[in-house]
Amino acid sequence: MHESYRQEIRDIDLFAEMDDKNFQALMRASYVQNFPPRIDLIQENEPPDFLHVVLSGSVDLFSAWNGRETSMATVRPISTFILAASVRNLPYLMSARTLEKSRIALIPSQDVRAIFATDSAFAQAIVSELAQCYRSIVKNAKDLKLRTSLERLANYLLRQQERTGNLEFDLTMEKRRLASFLGMTSENLSRAFKGLEPYGVRVTGNHIEIVNLNDLTRYAKPNPLIDDYTT
Amino acid sequence: MHESYRQEIRDIDLFAEMDDKNFQALMRASYVQNFPPRIDLIQENEPPDFLHVVLSGSVDLFSAWNGRETSMATVRPISTFILAASVRNLPYLMSARTLEKSRIALIPSQDVRAIFATDSAFAQAIVSELAQCYRSIVKNAKDLKLRTSLERLANYLLRQQERTGNLEFDLTMEKRRLASFLGMTSENLSRAFKGLEPYGVRVTGNHIEIVNLNDLTRYAKPNPLIDDYTT
DNA sequence: CGCAGCCTTGACAAATGTCAACAAACGTGG
């Protein structure tokens, strides 16, 4: 593996503190691959052969049942996905596909399991990462169960506003995927955007302008225990 | 702490493999408490002072937003809850209350964090437990996003059938809580039970009889990646 | 017995999904 990739991976929280010898061992059988957009990386129910690291581009985690499909999360650089399946050595619960041209590092799960058993710093980092992932999906479940789709959209926009620090921003994904991520149909999302107009949301294509942050916030009632990325 | 409690806790996967000295240290400032039914144990947003272990009884994890409330999970003996908050030292995302008379062990989170940093077997067990929790809530989110409430109920009943190994069983919780857990109103659940009659589900109070397992299964389309506890 | 809490039912309202049509945006090959 190219040295610059190796360094990128090394700098991720998950690998930053581990012993260098162990990190080199982990990299030994790993490799980096470039994928075009819309390529399936893994399918749910497959055995977890590799821990994946998104170095560039972005990846959609999604799931299907009975002919329906839903987007569960988007993974952006630099972070890993399907860590839980890897460490438990159980089948993937979600499928993954590239959204755009992406560079992905593949680390054999077997090596991850072998090394985290001996490297205490690595084990700690895994604990931290898994706890973080767990909390993030708990928030997602609360969002789904406690809010209507209009409220979910309103809060999603506020989170984007917070992330960019700007009252105007572009959506980071297609509307159809956003709809799926928020747990609704495209048509419903289209109408939801209209429904937020009275609260000062202006939409032009994929460009969003929050005209009245106060009104939107009053409607959305954001809550740190659902909407904060950090806590 | 009484020796028998100590042994019960020791036997949980999470603590079974750790060094004995460390386990004793963990128990030093821990204590066991008896709670009546319907007592609040923790509230979301509080700092995670204690890791909780349910020794007997049962505990409801729930969450509220904007006047609405939803049940997220039920914790039964012998297992722990709010591990993720404890290890990350971040506020609880869910509240907890006893459902019945319950005996709960309280282990200072600070000690958990201190000891898992030095005890590799404990760290491994925590990884395993968190990965398991993560996967279980991913399944929950898939259930919510991919299925209608009628389908969720049907699959819930099939899971209970599987767990008990019997075509007849009693519901393990009040219907109102089941409704909340499944993400619907009591009224909707009431009608959903009626809606499953054509597929061979007979309901008498909280007693369920699955008259036609084939029909129900054909309707519910259970899937290991959503419904299996083990994978 | 009588109260309180849970469950059920009916009538209705709101939220969300489906289907079909069309418009707008995008990418590709000529």
Next chain:
DNA sequence: CCACGTTTGTTGACATTTGTCAAGGCTGCG
């Protein structure tokens, strides 16, 4: 650069799902 076809987004009409409110029944317990 344009023409074309494909994909994505929007809209309207309508169906289904789910929630709300109010009333009444059932049950368990003091």
